[in-house]
Amino acid sequence: MNFIISETRKAILELYKEEVAESVINIQETRKEFEGQATIVVFPITKISKKSPERTATEIGEYLISHVENVTKFNVVKGFLNLSIAESYFLDQFNNQILAPAFGTFPSNGKKVMVEYSSPNTNKPLHLGHVRNNLLGYSVSELLKAYGYDVVKVNLVNDRGIHICKSMLAWQKWGNGETPESSGLKGDHLVGKYYVIFDKEYKKEIEALKAEGSTEEEAKKNAPLIREAQHMLLAWEQGDEAVVSLWKMMNEWVYAGFNITYKNLGVDFDKFYYESNTYLLGKDTVDEGLKKGVFFKKEDSSVWIDLTADGLDEKLVLRADGTSVYITQDLGTAEMKHDDFKMDESIYVVGNEQDYHFKVLFLILEKLGKEWAKGLYHLSYGMVDLPNGKMKSREGTVVDADELIESMVATAREKTEELGKTNDFPEEDKEELYKNIGLGALKYFLLKVEPKKRLLFNPAESIDFQGNTGPFIQYTHARIKSLLAKAAYKSEIQSPASGQLLPVELEMILQLAKYPAELEIAAKAYSPASLANYLYELAKLFNKFYHEIPPIVKTEEADVKQFRLNLCKKAADVINAGMSILGITSPERM
Incomplete structure (x- = not known):
């Protein structure tokens, strides 16, 4: 609703004779307990109006009502101006923007980003912690692709x-x-x-x-x-x-x-690097740092950098015998990756136990004058625990990734068969469905939590066809597909509903309209969690819509039926696209 920002700026100029930047106008979604769809936060404007928040809000509201066709009503709650927008505006937005084939897609931004994830050791299988890393790295890659980046997925294997x-x-x-x-x-x-x-x-x-x-x-x-x-x-x-x-x-x-x-x-990768090929890198970088005075030598010939002025400490970058430490090879590998791909940004998906290491690495590269160091980012994530405690690899009690996947698929099979919904499925289709549900449950549960948070993974809780779970969203998608098939839905013909929109229909339009902004928020934060939770809210709202409106298939008014089917189809499209970014398949039947 960008028109509200421009019209509010006009109101301020007219009422208070001062031109303001767009950033001064703070628009929020109106809280459910108040009437309206858009809320202007008036407090910053009172500095210009020199009036109380209530008076300022009332004056701007009156101006908008008299000058802007799409603003139909307003109400003031303290320093908040709640605006009711004409239904015709939302129907127009739905028909011309949301139904457009390009809705929810971003053009190329001309930037290249590298996402480095997985980075396993070749002395043991992948475990639950690796699973979070892989799913996070893959999903962030897909998010950035959707947001217009050229993405390179990289795996640096610790093979020595x-x-x-x-x-x-x-x-x-x-x-x-x-x-x-x-x-x-x-x-x-x-x-x-x-x-x-x-x-x-x-x-x-x-x-x-x-x-x-x-x-x-x-x-x-x-x-x-x-x-x-x-x-x-x-x-x-x-x-x-x-x-x-x-x-x-x-x-x-x-x-x-x-x-x-x-x-x-x-998950997949575009390029594998191996530590056996990179562990000697970085010595040239150390020589460069010594010449530039960034590093210094101690009496035993070891090479260090003093970062105490930056709130860190002295850091060893080359041992006295001339051998590398981890930071040495990471300096060299960072330079090699940039030489290979010339990317604008580089994201390291690594657990939060390495927070200090990456602070030091990025700071050293900046001090060495590497312009591209400004584009480096450590996507730090928390540990994954199970209800019975922390995982350990050396004792052989690790939660193995393969066993976890098998267990999730088995649980999906058991829970789905209990519901009796796959009795008429061919055996091959059943197995594919159980795999999609089991993995969907695992992926969604691990991705719906902000990466930085430590996570308690409960397999039983993740496979539930109700609540904030992957299977609930998958089931909603399958339900929509079934409804569209029954209605013999053919195409998204623009057909506005006649008469007044039901409140739940307006809610659906508003929720669907948020999808591009949600993608942008998630991509900028490198966090699939906000997208996951948006998809849950959309699925939940669709189920409310499905129960509150009369049966769509039996609707007699052709334009109303077409409009509601369009709402259903677009909800399915958004769920499918969003879940795909999370690496989750949305089944057609469940």
């Missing part, structure tokens, strides 16, 4: 380091040549099994050394297994053929396993 060597060494010692084929295990599960075995055997060695008189710290450092793993890492870094060959074989097992999980989750 001591943790990888632990799995390799354990397989070498206790694997007896076991493979994914011989064991029947997915490759990532097989490698994860040996990571757990390493940890158990390592703990036994620590306890044995402590029994001989070593301290905890000494035992951890001197246990034969950890020494062997460190030796293996050194051999890998020196290019030892046998170690590199074993590393390649086990990593290939893991990648094959990850790809199955990614496919089941419905």
Whole structure:
């Protein structure tokens, strides 16, 4: 309702002889307990009118009533001017904007953004925490695409380091040549099994050394297994053929396993980077920083940056022996990614335990004079807990992503069959539906919460056909599709309802009209949560509309029937488009 802003500016100029910027006019949706559809917050205008909020609101309201055809009534509540807008305005908006094929789409903004997500370690399968990361990264990518960005989805795989060597060494010692084929295990599960075995055997060695008189710290450092793993890492870094060959074989097992999980989750990537190719990067950046005086050397030749003036601390960027630390390779990788894609913005989807790391990384890049550093953003998200407590990977008690997906599909099957709604479905269609419902429940539950918040995931609560859940929204979409099929709906012919709009019909138009703005809000905040909750409100409102109006199929007035079917069709389109951005399928039948 942009016309209200321009007309209110005219009113202020006419009444108070002062021109104001658009930003002074604050328009909100009228609260449900008051009459009207748009509310002007008058308090900022009183500085210009030099009158009370009530008097200022009344004067502006009277001006708008007499000068603007689409404003039919007004009421004043303290400093709030509530405006009633003519139904003809909303019908025109519905017919000419909401029904337009391009509604809810944004043209290209000419900008490129990289979204880096997943970033797994190749020593274990993906778990529930990774699931939140993947779903968040994918959904933010799709949101930004919908908002007009050219999006590059990137996965930086942590495929080297001591943790990888632990799995390799354990397989070498206790694997007896076991493979994914011989064991029947997915490759990532097989490698994860040996990571757990390493940890158990390592703990036994620590306890044995402590029994001989070593301290905890000494035992951890001197246990034969950890020494062997460190030796293996050194051999890998020196290019030892046998170690590199074993590393390649086990990593290939893991990648094959990850790809199955990614496919089941419905996420994808345009580019994979591997830490084994990037871990030596960043040393040139350190040399550049030393020349520019951004970094300094200590007496032992280690290189540091002093960030105390920025409220942080001194940070090591290169060890005394010339080897890298994580920040070194992250500096180099950031530069390499920018050289590869020349993106305007780059979003790192990483858990909030890395908040400090990214503050330091971005600040260093800015101090080095990298103009593109201004476009870097850490999309920090909270941990995911289950009702029975926090997940741990080393003890083998991790909530495995594959098992979680299977469990969600099984629960969807059980709950749907209880309702008896799929009795006439072919078996193949049933299985596809259960998968869509199970994954829809999982994705929606994890995405409807603001990323920064810690999340308690309750699988049973997520698969519910009532309430703020994925299946409720999916079921609403299927209900609309069924209604349209029964009515033999053919096209969105512009056909305004004759007579007065029912309140729930006006509510539907207003809710649908919000969709582009909701997309923009969610994209700018890198948060699918607001879009998810908008879709829930739309689905809830549609069910109210469905129950309050007379049966559409039996409606005799052709234009009223067409108008209501158009409302239904557009609600289905918006739900389908919005859920697709969340990575969720909207079934045609349920």
